Structure formats: structure tokens, C-alpha cells
Amino acid sequence: MSRTDYPVYLQLRDRLWEWIEAEQLSSQQRLPSERELSERFGTTRVTVRQALSQLEAEGLIFRSNRRGWYITPERxxxxxxxxxxxxxxxxxxxxxxxxxxxxxxxxxxxxxxxxxxxxxxxxxxxxxxxxxxxxxxxxxxxxxxxxxxxxxxxxxxxxxxxxxxxxxxxxxxxxxxxxxxxxxxxxxxxxxxxxxxxxxxxxxxxxxxxxxxxxxxxxxxxxxxxxxxxxxxxxxxxxx
Amino acid sequence: MSRTDYPVYLQLRDRLWEWIEAEQLSSQQRLPSERELSERFGTTRVTVRQALSQLEAEGLIFRSNRRGWYITPERxxxxxxxxxxxxxxxxxxxxxxxxxxxxxxxxxxxxxxxxxxxxxxxxxxxxxxxxxxxxxxxxxxxxxxxxxxxxxxxxxxxxxxxxxxxxxxxxxxxxxxxxxxxxxxxxxxxxxxxxxxxxxxxxxxxxxxxxxxxxxxxxxxxxxxxxxxxxxxxxxxxxx
DNA sequence: ACTCCAATCTGGTATATACCAGATTATCGA
DNA sequence: TCGATAATCTGGTATATACCAGATTGGAGT
Missing domain, CATH: 3.40.1410.10 (Chorismate lyase-like)
Incomplete structure (x- = not known):
């Protein structure tokens, strides 16, 4: 499995989610800001946003307009x-x-x-x-x-x-x-x-x-x- | 209604869809390439992609990997x-x-x-x-x-x-x-x-x-x- | 304490640019 | 005529950068 050529934003998606689980962020809690994440994970804000959008599409996080990203509660x-x-x-x-x-x-x-x-x-x-x-x-x-x-x-x-x-x-x-x-x-x-x-x-x-x-x-x-x-x-x- | 401050990509979405309807593109037909659209509508490819993604989210068009964008058939x-x-x-x-x-x-x-x-x-x-x-x-x-x-x-x-x-x-x-x-x-x-x-x-x-x-x-x-x-x-x- | 307002923080929008990878098409050679 | 292959076309990924607009915060003035 040559998953090394996985796109950066998908790798980042995985790392982000691992980080979230490690931090035990729970329902309705806020994530760090996009700028902070891009620094912490060594990439640009654009790529961070791609990864966040991926998690959003999966229903794991959601956004509140201009306030930040949050952990999605149970369905x-x-x-x-x-x-x-x-x-x-x-x-x-x-x-x-x-x-x-x-x-x-x-x-x-x-x-x-x-x-x-x-x-x-x-x-x-x-x-x-x-x-x-x-x-x-x-x-x-x-x-x-x-x-x-x-x-x-x-x-x-x-x-x-x-x-x-x-x-x-x-x-x-x-x-x-x-x-x-x-x-x-x-x-x-x-x-x-x-x-x-x-x-x-x-x-x-x-x-x-x-x-x-x-x-x-x-x-x-x-x-x-x-x-x-x-x-x-x-x-x-x-x-x- | 001051819809003049509508973001460009949403205006573009509307113009694109109007254009599609005017052209009478029908189910499964291909749209022009992103580069061509960005030229035709006087903006960048990035913005065109935002507008296309919007139409995609609405279920009006869909993409086929690296082949192009197509009109979505009836549900x-x-x-x-x-x-x-x-x-x-x-x-x-x-x-x-x-x-x-x-x-x-x-x-x-x-x-x-x-x-x-x-x-x-x-x-x-x-x-x-x-x-x-x-x-x-x-x-x-x-x-x-x-x-x-x-x-x-x-x-x-x-x-x-x-x-x-x-x-x-x-x-x-x-x-x-x-x-x-x-x-x-x-x-x-x-x-x-x-x-x-x-x-x-x-x-x-x-x-x-x-x-x-x-x-x-x-x-x-x-x-x-x-x-x-x-x-x-x-x-x-x-x-x- | 409280109100108001300015500073600041957040995500949202937009442009420019480059290169990658799969899909398609054109071309050349057998 | 066919098949291999090279050129080209498509969308996909990635970086850098700037500014906008709403939300929040903090501090000054009352």
C-alpha cells in the first residue's frame, strides 16, 4: 500500500482527527483557529481549510460563522x-x-x-x-x-x-x-x-x-x- | 436589497447557471473546462471552482474525476x-x-x-x-x-x-x-x-x-x- | 458596575501561480 | 489497419498573500 502519496490535506485530516481524539475534545467544543492549526501542523491556512472541510463533510466537525470550528454532537x-x-x-x-x-x-x-x-x-x-x-x-x-x-x-x-x-x-x-x-x-x-x-x-x-x-x-x-x-x-x- | 455586495463566486454561480440554461445543456452533457470558464467569465480558476462546487452542492452539476463537469440528471x-x-x-x-x-x-x-x-x-x-x-x-x-x-x-x-x-x-x-x-x-x-x-x-x-x-x-x-x-x-x- | 466603542480575533473571499496525475487524443511506426 | 506512445487536455493539489466582515474582547469613560 503506497499510501505515502496520499495528498497532504488528507494526511492532515487524519492527523487533525488524531489530535482531536488525543485532546479529548468533546461535543460543541471549539478547535484552535485555522491560523494556529496551520502553524502547528506546518502548512498553509488554505490546506488546513481543505482538511477541515473534509472533516466537516464527514460530519465530525461543524463551523459557526466567523466564530470557529466545533466538534459535532451525536446525531x-x-x-x-x-x-x-x-x-x-x-x-x-x-x-x-x-x-x-x-x-x-x-x-x-x-x-x-x-x-x-x-x-x-x-x-x-x-x-x-x-x-x-x-x-x-x-x-x-x-x-x-x-x-x-x-x-x-x-x-x-x-x-x-x-x-x-x-x-x-x-x-x-x-x-x-x-x-x-x-x-x-x-x-x-x-x-x-x-x-x-x-x-x-x-x-x-x-x-x-x-x-x-x-x-x-x-x-x-x-x-x-x-x-x-x-x-x-x-x-x-x-x-x- | 443591496445584493451588490454578494460575493463574486455566488454571482458567478448564478451567471454560470443562467448560461447553462441559455445553452440548453441537458442531462449528462459536459461543461466547458474550468480554464475556459475562468477566461470567459473574467475571473480566476480558483473562483470558478468555488462557483462550480456550489452548483455541485446543489446537485445541479457533478464531476467526473479529471474528465470534467457534467449536468446532473433528474433524481x-x-x-x-x-x-x-x-x-x-x-x-x-x-x-x-x-x-x-x-x-x-x-x-x-x-x-x-x-x-x-x-x-x-x-x-x-x-x-x-x-x-x-x-x-x-x-x-x-x-x-x-x-x-x-x-x-x-x-x-x-x-x-x-x-x-x-x-x-x-x-x-x-x-x-x-x-x-x-x-x-x-x-x-x-x-x-x-x-x-x-x-x-x-x-x-x-x-x-x-x-x-x-x-x-x-x-x-x-x-x-x-x-x-x-x-x-x-x-x-x-x-x-x- | 455599566455602556459604548475601538482593537483584535475569527473565518470568508479573492487573486496569482505552479506543478501533479489521470484521461483523452493525436501521431507515428509497424 | 492497428497498436504503442507521446503530446495535450482535464481537474486536483499546494503555497503565498491580501483584504474583508462579522464576532468577540478589552478598556476607557461614565
Missing amino acids: LRYDPSRDLGFNRYVTEQGFCPRTETLFKQLTEVPQWLSEISGLEAGTPVYHVFRRRYVNERGLLVEHNYINPAHCPGLLSESTNLSIWQLLRDKYDLRPEHRDIEIYPLALKGLEAESLHVNQGTAGLYIQRLSFDQHGDFLELDREYWLHDALKISVRIGDRH | LRYDPSRDLGFNRYVTEQGFCPRTETLFKQLTEVPQWLSEISGLEAGTPVYHVFRRRYVNERGLLVEHNYINPAHCPGLLSESTNLSIWQLLRDKYDLRPEHRDIEIYPLALKGLEAESLHVNQGTAGLYIQRLSFDQHGDFLELDREYWLHDALKISVRIGDRH
């Missing part, structure tokens, strides 16, 4: 097929959840939503935009589009907890069936800004389109996660 | 909860599938597999490593670990088609329940090499652990996908 397990509610399953895993409502408004159904929901374009729809934290790290932002037909006055409720729970307990609405879509993408524009990450940061998109027991469109949920923040875990066909 | 829709078989659902979407078996062997259950499968470490297990193409672009590699208990002689069958189909039709084995895990990661080592992509390329990991109708470990499937290759699409709770 959150998440089952999008169940309607447990964010706070609930975060707590169950021993972490501390937090939700901020960035805005909520009554708006009109745009064309694209009309096509997948069956609602008439231009009719009213609730739109909620929220940011979710685990242990004070913002992991995702999500857009909720909710059919106001069966839940008038929803927006005057607090939206910092589970919307599903609200819909179920107060309006007796429950998702009867759901279409889920998941794919990797780059975080851009509003989503990147709201999560304080750079344009183009790797993310995971999760969309849930749900219909209620009447067969009517209930809610569309579009979640933008940091790529290193979660591990989707689903169990199928288990009767217990 | 493949994929439902990991169903056992349709790769060739089947690729064909259904009007694409052309191909599977290569890179190796297959009878080996011993490693520790980590023992822990999740319930098999004794050191007992025999089939291991198949395959690469899958759609329209001659390699989209994923996958490791299959199969319990030989109920399907002796499996390896002498062709593994270029659906293993599930083989298990079902020839050995009467069907997955009774399944644990699925999905998360973004960086493609490294063997997986990156086999897909001819650079170390650290963004990918999506899908793991399926399935148990047969006897409750025995049937198969473990570990798939490494290119990040821009698929869109997971699942329908839940629909009785039709």
Missing part, C-alpha cells in the same frame, strides 16, 4: 413516519429541545402548493416558519403550511410546541395518510441565513404532506436540516 | 420500505439500470454485524459488494450481508439482478420486518473509489436490516448513494 435519531413531536423525541434521547417561531401568517395558497395539496390557489392557508434547536445548536428550520378549514384561530395559539399535538387535542385532526420525501440538498437563501450557516452548506430536506381523516389536505411540512444533525431511523412491519 | 425516486428491486423501479421510471458485482464471498460475521443481527461473531455469512448504474452513471455501491442458514449456495447464483427476488423465489424467504436507517455522509475509501468520485464527496447512506418470516436475521443492506442521485419517496397509511 439525533428521528422517525418522520411517526407524529411524536420534536420536543418529545428530543427529550426522550436526553437532549434539550427549543423552538423559535420566526414568523407566522395567514397567506394565500401559492401555485406549487395548490398542485400537491388540492387546495385552490389563492385560498387562505396558515404559514408558520420555525427554527428548532437541540442543546442550543440550531439543527433545522421548517415551514408549516396548514389548511385553516378545520382549525380556525390556530395562529393565536403558541406555535413553539407541537403543531400536531395542537391539531389533535384542540381540533381533533389527525394525519390519516402521508407522503414523505427526503433528499440531500444545499442550504441556501433564507434557510441558510436562519441557521447561520454559509450558503451551500450540506443539508437534508424532509417533506411531509399529510391528509386528515376527512381526506382533506391537513398540513405540509418542509424541513431543512443540517446534514450532520440527524439519523433517520424507521421500523417497518413490526407488530408489537 | 431517481426510491422507496426503501418496499422490496421492489433496483432494476424494476429504475425501469419503471424510464431509465436504464445496470448492476456490477464487484465481489462476492463467504466470510465470517464481524463483531459489529453480530451486534445488530444476532448472529454469532465468526459464523459464516455471505458478503456481496455491488455497483449500480442508471443510464451508465454509477449512482451507488452496496454491501449485502446475507444469512446463509436458509439459502445455501446463493453465491453461485447470478447477483446482478435482485437478491430479494432470488431469496423469495428460490428459497421462499421474505423480509418480515425491517429496520431502516438513513443519513447523509461523506463518501470515503472503498466506496468513493468504486464510484470514481473524490474522497469526501457528499453521499447518502441507507441501511436496511431485515428479518425473515422465521424471525431470523435475513439480510443487511448498506447502500452508499451519490447525494444528488435520488429522492426518497414514501407513502404511509394509504390503504388502496
Whole structure:
């Protein structure tokens, strides 16, 4: 194995990670600055950044805009097929959840939503935009589009907890069936800004389109996660 | 909106994409070389590469090692909860599938597999490593670990088609329940090499652990996908 | 103690330049 | 016509350097 011709930045990646493990840096702790690392490991800042980006791609470290590099916490397990509610399953895993409502408004159904929901374009729809934290790290932002037909006055409720729970307990609405879509993408524009990450940061998109027991469109949920923040875990066909 | 202070490489990203759309470049077509683009758009190759990487992160273009940049084809829709078989659902979407078996062997259950499968470490297990193409672009590699208990002689069958189909039709084995895990990661080592992509390329990991109708470990499937290759699409709770 | 502001620290962006290594293409010779 | 090989084209790696912009820190003045 002639691994001697391994590129410098990959060797550096390995040395960096060894160093991190030796130093026992743990979740959310800050790494030394790029300039310091480049001195310590005898190379340029550019190369250090390549190595750091590699570790970032692997989900081992993450960056906080112009503040530094940090050790990535363990991934959150998440089952999008169940309607447990964010706070609930975060707590169950021993972490501390937090939700901020960035805005909520009554708006009109745009064309694209009309096509997948069956609602008439231009009719009213609730739109909620929220940011979710685990242990004070913002992991995702999500857009909720909710059919106001069966839940008038929803927006005057607090939206910092589970919307599903609200819909179920107060309006007796429950998702009867759901279409889920998941794919990797780059975080851009509003989503990147709201999560304080750079344009183009790797993310995971999760969309849930749900219909209620009447067969009517209930809610569309579009979640933008940091790529290193979660591990989707689903169990199928288990009767217990 | 003072978007004038937008970084050059993001402006370039936009101009590049506009240019691509104007030129009507389509799926799998090659872009001009980086040097040519840097001249044409009046900037350095480094900045061009930043812009290209941005488009790559968004899944709009992809690179083929030292050959150039290409337009990314449409994502493949994929439902990991169903056992349709790769060739089947690729064909259904009007694409052309191909599977290569890179190796297959009878080996011993490693520790980590023992822990999740319930098999004794050191007992025999089939291991198949395959690469899958759609329209001659390699989209994923996958490791299959199969319990030989109920399907002796499996390896002498062709593994270029659906293993599930083989298990079902020839050995009467069907997955009774399944644990699925999905998360973004960086493609490294063997997986990156086999897909001819650079170390650290963004990918999506899908793991399926399935148990047969006897409750025995049937198969473990570990798939490494290119990040821009698929869109997971699942329908839940629909009785039709 | 507190507030405000300047200095400083951080990563982010940008240019210029060089050489390397794999992939492709052109060319020459049999 | 074919095959080996050399030239060339591609992206990949690496160094050096500069300045920008947001975040943090520290100190002066109240």
C-alpha cells in the first residue's frame, strides 16, 4: 500500500482527527483557529481549510460563522413516519429541545402548493416558519403550511410546541395518510441565513404532506436540516 | 436589497447557471473546462471552482474525476420500505439500470454485524459488494450481508439482478420486518473509489436490516448513494 | 458596575501561480 | 489497419498573500 502519496490535506485530516481524539475534545467544543492549526501542523491556512472541510463533510466537525470550528454532537435519531413531536423525541434521547417561531401568517395558497395539496390557489392557508434547536445548536428550520378549514384561530395559539399535538387535542385532526420525501440538498437563501450557516452548506430536506381523516389536505411540512444533525431511523412491519 | 455586495463566486454561480440554461445543456452533457470558464467569465480558476462546487452542492452539476463537469440528471425516486428491486423501479421510471458485482464471498460475521443481527461473531455469512448504474452513471455501491442458514449456495447464483427476488423465489424467504436507517455522509475509501468520485464527496447512506418470516436475521443492506442521485419517496397509511 | 466603542480575533473571499496525475487524443511506426 | 506512445487536455493539489466582515474582547469613560 503506497499510501505515502496520499495528498497532504488528507494526511492532515487524519492527523487533525488524531489530535482531536488525543485532546479529548468533546461535543460543541471549539478547535484552535485555522491560523494556529496551520502553524502547528506546518502548512498553509488554505490546506488546513481543505482538511477541515473534509472533516466537516464527514460530519465530525461543524463551523459557526466567523466564530470557529466545533466538534459535532451525536446525531439525533428521528422517525418522520411517526407524529411524536420534536420536543418529545428530543427529550426522550436526553437532549434539550427549543423552538423559535420566526414568523407566522395567514397567506394565500401559492401555485406549487395548490398542485400537491388540492387546495385552490389563492385560498387562505396558515404559514408558520420555525427554527428548532437541540442543546442550543440550531439543527433545522421548517415551514408549516396548514389548511385553516378545520382549525380556525390556530395562529393565536403558541406555535413553539407541537403543531400536531395542537391539531389533535384542540381540533381533533389527525394525519390519516402521508407522503414523505427526503433528499440531500444545499442550504441556501433564507434557510441558510436562519441557521447561520454559509450558503451551500450540506443539508437534508424532509417533506411531509399529510391528509386528515376527512381526506382533506391537513398540513405540509418542509424541513431543512443540517446534514450532520440527524439519523433517520424507521421500523417497518413490526407488530408489537 | 443591496445584493451588490454578494460575493463574486455566488454571482458567478448564478451567471454560470443562467448560461447553462441559455445553452440548453441537458442531462449528462459536459461543461466547458474550468480554464475556459475562468477566461470567459473574467475571473480566476480558483473562483470558478468555488462557483462550480456550489452548483455541485446543489446537485445541479457533478464531476467526473479529471474528465470534467457534467449536468446532473433528474433524481431517481426510491422507496426503501418496499422490496421492489433496483432494476424494476429504475425501469419503471424510464431509465436504464445496470448492476456490477464487484465481489462476492463467504466470510465470517464481524463483531459489529453480530451486534445488530444476532448472529454469532465468526459464523459464516455471505458478503456481496455491488455497483449500480442508471443510464451508465454509477449512482451507488452496496454491501449485502446475507444469512446463509436458509439459502445455501446463493453465491453461485447470478447477483446482478435482485437478491430479494432470488431469496423469495428460490428459497421462499421474505423480509418480515425491517429496520431502516438513513443519513447523509461523506463518501470515503472503498466506496468513493468504486464510484470514481473524490474522497469526501457528499453521499447518502441507507441501511436496511431485515428479518425473515422465521424471525431470523435475513439480510443487511448498506447502500452508499451519490447525494444528488435520488429522492426518497414514501407513502404511509394509504390503504388502496 | 455599566455602556459604548475601538482593537483584535475569527473565518470568508479573492487573486496569482505552479506543478501533479489521470484521461483523452493525436501521431507515428509497424 | 492497428497498436504503442507521446503530446495535450482535464481537474486536483499546494503555497503565498491580501483584504474583508462579522464576532468577540478589552478598556476607557461614565
